Amino acid sequence: MILNLFSIVFGLLGAVFFLAGTIGMLRFPDVFCRLHAQTKADNQGLGFIITALLLQADSVWVALKLILIWLVMLLASANISYLIGRYKLRQHSEPE
């Protein structure tokens, strides 16, 4: 019962972060600001949702898989943000 309550709270927190990240993606003026908003959603929002799901996991294996998903997402998100940011920066510094 108390576990379900915590799950709901963490899930909602995650949803709030995703909502904020999405609004940022849509409303921020340039690529760098949008990246900033996007990483909030990816890292923090997904972290909360994974926490919510962890509390509902049936076995240790499911829990480990969930944590692995979050770690891979962190890794991918950080690298992709770096790549997009670098591309944009180069475009700024050396116009064709």
Added chain:
Amino acid sequence: MTPDVLFKYVAVLLFVIGLYGMLSQPHMLRKILAGNLMSVGVFLFMIATAARNASITADPVPHAMVITGIVVSISVTALALMLVERIQRSSKRIHLYWWFRHPHDRDDEP
């Protein structure tokens, strides 16, 4: 409305939207996108039909067919895109309007 009925109608609409794009868009890349929309519509119809009985597990036969279909569809898309590249390279065209000659079109180049 249960999900399977809802998505059956969505599938029909996706198919028709794709068909419209296929017929009306001049750019070949858009035609390929539209063709992919049509195939997504067909897949969605099959999977929605498979899920019609909520009390038992969904019908695995359409699932297997759609998985096969997805792989075939990506092969067709890849080949179509290569052909587009080829047509553009040899005729400098990116549309299929035989009656239309763009000022920049050149047919004389190999």
Added chain:
Amino acid sequence: MGPVGGVFDGLLALVLLVLSIRLLFVSSLFHAVVLFIALGLLMGLTWVRLQAPDVALAEAAIGAALTGVLFIDLLYKLTHRNNIRSSVSERLIYEQTMPRRWLTACLSALVCIALLAPLLMVAAQSPTTGAGLTPAVSAAMAATGVTHEVTAVLLNFRSFDTLLELTVLFVAVLAALTLRVMDTSSLPTAIPKPPDPLMDGLWRLLLPLLVAVSGYLLWLGSFTSGGAFQSGIVMAATIILLSLTGQRTLELLPPLVWRALLVVGLLNFIVVGAAMLMLEGAFLQYPQGWAGGLILLLEVTASLTIATALVTLVLGLSVPAMFKRYPDPR
């Protein structure tokens, strides 16, 4: 699921339709491609909602990864040709062909509306109850050698479909190679500069994991969602990602090995099928007790071939080194 599930499904359906219309009419082709990738991801969600996790796995890897790479790569090439104006400027084509385009649009709309009515009627009249083939499949599961229904259908009940699908893939690769042989001039490609330290570090962490995931999916196929297709697609996506970040992948293989990988799945299917024809009297009819092992063998080779063929198809235009053994016939 209750009302929340219903609202979610309704929103999902709405977003799917809006995306599909937007991607046909948005003015920039790049936007259209990005919208198509988003559509692919949402389709993955839709498959889960319709209790088709196997399809969702395949769609996530193909719709999100491979299709996107294909379209963006071609778009990049078309925009970086010298003759930019005639290659991608849709607006110019639109403007120059206005009167006839109106006619085309009206005629297409007429055809589509005429077709919409009967199709909607079909959707309305298609069965909404009944069990389909589920009971038949469940009843025959004991003899299939696997415990997952979709795998049983793919590699036992309807293994002929899978054989034909591998044939289609093979023919597509052959056609792609033929197109490639016809022009060996160098193309601009979307492949970036030499790898940088960050990507190297990422690969050191990610590559073993992705290979493990691919093998895990293959193993899962015999008793739950997963299997040769999903495994092959994940492998293909991994290799394509490696190539796109500037690593050498397929070029490292000797051409003979690469060609062997391209045909091994198809060949294995034909050999097993023919052997069964001689032993059991029917094509691909597995003998009692042997089904599990034969399916595993077919799955491993099919997965290898699917991975190699998809990589060749997707990177076919981007990796000239792969084709250096083929001289220009002209």
